[in-house]
Amino acid sequence: MDVLKCVPVREQDPEVRAANFEEVCFGYNEEEAMAEASRCLNCKNAQCVKGCPVSINIPAFIQEIKEGRFEEAYQTISESSSLPAVCGRVCPQESQCEGKCIRGFKGDPVSIGKLERFGADWAREHGILPKKAETLNGHKVAVIGSGPAGLTCAGDLAKAGYDVTIFEALHEAGGVLSYGIPEFRLPKQKVVAAEVENVKSLGVKIETNVVIGKSITIDDLMEKEGFEAVFIGSGAGLPHFMGIPGEQAMGVFSANEFLTRNNLMKAFLDEYDTPIKAGKKVVVVGGGNVAMDAARTAKRLGAEVHVVYRRSEAELPARAEEVHHAKEEGILFDLLQNPTEILVDENGCVKGIRIIRMELGELDDSGRRSPVEIPGSEYEMEADTVIMSLGTSPNPLISSTTRGLETNRRKCIVAEEATGATSKEGVYAGGDAVTGAATVILAMGAGKAAAKGIDEYLRGKSS
16 A cells, blocks of 8 residues: 555546436445554644644544544544534645645645544444433433534533524524535435434434514523523525626526525426426636536536636635535636626526636735726626626624624624634524634634533533
8 A cells, every 4th residue: 555645435437427316425334434544643742633623633533433433533523523424524634734734745645534534434334323321410401403513512501411402494404514504425214314413412402493583582582581602603594696688587596596496496306396497507606615506506407507707716715625526526717707797688598608808917915916897808608507606605684693892894794713702692603604604614613612612601600
């Protein structure tokens, strides 16, 4: 075995998977996982842990996999993470734990994400659950939102003995894990539902179809329902648009709506009649991970798909792996181009899109070169559907119905990074509701920090 090369992971053939919603990556089997784990140097000053937003003891669980102690590996991971099967699939490990792996300086980094996924999948397949608190401490905490931030906060608090209830606006728990990330990257029943059940096994209660700010307010939860602290992990579900002519036409979607319809209406199952049609040709505007998800979903619905992005490939914000998979599946990338108008037919439906070519100019505030229009370079492209994937902001419903809750100019809740504490006593927040749209693992890190902050706050009140 060449220790400088990682054990390759098996995947579906691109031509086959582009026509189905089954998971692209098959993951490691026991033999492969143990072989990959043996590449770990077991560093005493493990840089990989420093790169993990939830501080998993990575050398310990990898050593346990190396020795074939898979249940122990899962429990080690579960001490820090409530969603290991999710993180093993969707975390940007290349810029976090694996990006700091010492082995990676002279070869491939250890495939930490694939090993985390293996440990979580093995535990699920063998009926292993995370360890729960032996006794409750008598304190009630409410968590708003059942996405990665909310599930993490709830799981950590439950492990510490708190009586936790999650309030979810939609009819299924999981937040963006359920409605945002496609089935072929994150299976809903096999992975997401199982991870939610693991959190519930810790004693966490989940109430769905409760819209905080309409069904009940945070003030009511604290003043009438007896919750001593509240964590807001409601995400960022308000989509951005360009403000160009034609955006109100039928056939224009935000990526959020397109993915939500496909996920919660189960377009990935043949037996479901899901009322969404991509048409023959789809244009996705944007270059992030959500844009890749929307493009790859549209491809699986039978469309020719173009990704239109105003910068070059080097500036694409999506993970390299997602771009690679999209290209393998036949997604076409129209780079250094930007829409100026959605073309609409006499019935108010999309018939195409007008695009202008771009070139890169000076560096902007983000450190990337600014895209500049090339005069006279506009052209038209036929399209049946246009999907806007330009980022999202938090819905202002919660902040506007909660007394004393400070927000910033972007309508994000203001919260301390280290503890999640907001301007309202007893109310904490984290994840996309605070930062705007970001990654699953960063939301989990924020949920973990808030759980610690809530624990310290309630212990202080009790003393």
